Each structure stands twice: as C-alpha cells, then as structure tokens.
Amino acid sequence: RVKQGFITFDHVSFIYPGTTKSVLSNVRFSVNPGERLAVIGSTGSGKTSLFQLIPRLYDATEGEIRIDHRPTTDYTLDNLRRSIGYVPQSPLLFTGTVAENIAWGKEHASTKEIIHAAKDAQIHDAIMELDNQYQTKVGQKGVNLSGGQKQRISIARALIRNPKILMLDDSTSALDLTTESKLLHAMESYECTTLLITQKISTAMRADRILLIDEGKVLAIGTHEELLHSSSLYQRIVTS
Ligand code: DGT
Ligand code: MG
Known part of the structure; x- marks a missing residue:
C-alpha cells in the first residue's frame, strides 16, 4: 500500500473573514506521508489558524493546500474530514456516554475498538475509575472531566478512525511527561x-521535523539540529 497523507501548503495566506489582519502570509511547506511534524511558535503566531485550514474549517484567502497532490477544495468536505483526525485546542464533548464520545464520527465502532483507542490515548485507566466506566455520561449534563481528560477522550476519538492525517493542537499540554511519552x-x-502543535521543545524534538512560525510566517523548517544551526529565534527558544 502506498503511504498517504502528503500535505502541501503552496503560498498560503489567510485573513479571517470580515477582518483585515493577515494571520498567515505566504506559507509554504510540505509534510511527507507518515512524517511527524511539530509546529511551534509564540502565542498568536497563527498555529491554530494554520491547522484549521487543513480540514477547511476556513478557506485560505490565497494559495492552495493539497493533500496527496489534490487541492483540498477538490474533495467533498465529508471525504476530506473523514481522512483527518483533528484534536482541537479546546475539545468539546457532547452530552452522552464516554463510549459514544469516543466512537463519534465512526460508524459501528465495537467496544473492543473503543477500548483500544482509549488505551492508546492514555485515558483508559481514568475511564475505569469513573462510576459507570465507559457508560458514564459526560458533556454539559454529565460528570466534570478535567481539561486533560477531555483532550485525551478527543485524542481517542481521532485515533479510532485510523485517520490518514492526525492533527493535535497542544493536546498533550496537560499531561505529565511519562503519560505524554x-x-x-x-x-x-x-x-x-x-x-x-506544542509549547514544549522536548515534545517538538521527538518529531521528525519542526516547523517554526512567527507572526504568520514560516521562519524555519527542519530537524532540531538543523534549526539550531539555521534559526536564531529557535536557538533563543531552546536556551530560554
Ligand atoms: P496560541 O494558541 O495562543 O498559541 O496561538 P496560535 O499560534 O494558535 O494563534 P491563532 O492561530 O489562534 O491566532 C493567530 C491570530 O489570529 C491572532 O492574531 C488571533 C487571530 N484569530 C484567531 N482566531 C480568530 C478568529 O476566530 N477570528 C478572528 N477574527 N481572529 C482570530
Ligand atoms: Mg492555538
């Protein structure tokens, strides 16, 4: 099977509809199939905005994004989003059981698959401690889960669909180092x-390459070693 999930940003610029501020300017980079890319940059630099363009939660103002050499605008939204597991920065759970929240978006998920995804997302043990385990009601009318627990349920929801592209927006920020590892x-x-997307250099270093963005522009992309040599901002981040 040919590996899939080749992503290209081709001179992408983005302004939120109804505003004038350029949030992304002339962004160009590619991610290889199966590659793990960390995205770093200061708060407000445009990381989440860049993510949102991939499943077309917004459309690029200029330029083109391609997945497996096809513009994302050529896919039906349904097909596009089916191939992407997107864990947003502040994930939402709906009112329903833990199991339903994990299975959301995947038809006919078996209990075995739900538990498998939860284990990989490192949330299975916490679920087993809830009063009704996988049948516990969560969401607005259910038990309160911590931000980190919601993030991990949302990760399990992404993993269970076995996506071609997995996107995590700061999803491991609430985890201790062992669990994250x-x-x-x-x-x-x-x-x-x-x-x-991560705030932690130690997490970014585990990726194949790192994309550094600043004020909506790609400052550098490469391995940790490469960026240490090529980017003074990266040096400053690493030593700060
Ligand atoms: P973070 O999550 O605090 O580390 O920051 P980023 O890097 O994820 O930044 P991002 O993409 O949320 O914001 C980039 C710029 O876009 C920033 O000036 C705020 C602005 N922005 C973000 N979301 C929206 C939105 O929904 N509407 C408008 N008009 N502007 C937004
Ligand atoms: Mg963000």
Missing part, C-alpha cells in the same frame, strides 16, 4: 502523517 509512543503504531 506513552501517548507519543502509542501513536507511532498509526501509519498516519502527524502534525502536532
């Missing part, structure tokens, strides 16, 4: 292209 390790068994 287990999660990143478990994710390696999924043959997907992975984009992960």
